[in-house]
Amino acid sequence: MTTKLYETDFAQWAVAQADHLRNEEYAELDLNNLIEEIESMGASQRSELHKRLMRILEHMLKITCEPESSAVGKWQKTILTQRLQLAHLLKTNYTLRSQIDTFVDDAYQAARLLAAAGSVCVVEDFSASCPWPAEQLLDLNFSVAKQ
Numbered sequence: 001m002t003t004k005l006y007e008t009d010f011a012q013w014a015v016a017q018a019d020h021l022r023n024e025e026y027a028e029l030d031l032n033n034l035i036e037e038i039e040s041m042g043a044s045q046r047s048e049l050h051k052r053l054m055r056i057l058e059h060m061l062k063i064t065c066e067p068e069s070s071a072v073g074k075w076q077k078t079i080l081t082q083r084l085q086l087a088h089l090l091k092t093n094y095t096l097r098s099q100i101d102t103f104v105d106d107a108y109q110a111a112r113l114l115a116a117a118g119s120v121c122v123v124e125d126f127s128a129s130c131p132w133p134a135e136q137l138l139d140l141n142f143s144v145a146k147q
Contacts, residue, residue: 003030003032003033005030006030006033013030013033014037017029017030017034045089045093045096046096046103048089049086049089049090049093049096049100049103050103050106050107052082052085052086052089053086053100053103053104053107053108053111053137054107054110054111054114055078055079055082055111056079056082056083056086056111056137057104057107057108057111057115057130057132057137058111058114058115058118059075059076059078059079059115060075060079060111060132060137060144061111061112061115061119061121061126062075062115062118062119063075063076063144063145064126064144065115065119065120065121065125065126066119066120066121067145072145076143076145080140083137083138083139083140084140086138087138087140090138100134100138101134104130104134104137105129105130108129108130112126132144
């Protein structure tokens with residue numbers, strides 16, 4: 001029955017699974033789907049971290065490429081928004097925070113491509129490795145723009 005509920009009403013299925021766990025009714029759990037959903041949650045958190053870092057880095061690269069662009073203010077706002085959302089994500093995900101350097105490297109390579117596609121620069125204009133440590137990427141006050 002719980003597998004069918006999973007396929008027809010996910011929200012109700014999730015409530016039922018929580019109730020079974022709370023009541024220690026382990027035989028009633030839909031283990032296969034429950035395992036899949038828990039694994040998916042972890043993957044979703046990693047994907048969100050990657051996307052936010054990529055967006056921060058993309059806009060930081062655009063600012064370094066085109067510091068006089070009229071879009072710099074908009075890019076700075078995007079960076080701040082992404083940093084705030086990233087701070088919230090990392091607050092409840094210690095493991096992601098401890099592995100952030102790995103995510104920065106991957107996100108930077110994608111950000112180089114995106115920044116080049118949306119600016120006057122080409123990929124080769126950007127350093128092959130990320131010029132900013134994770135602490136600066138997360139720092140709400142750090143800016144690459146000329147002050």
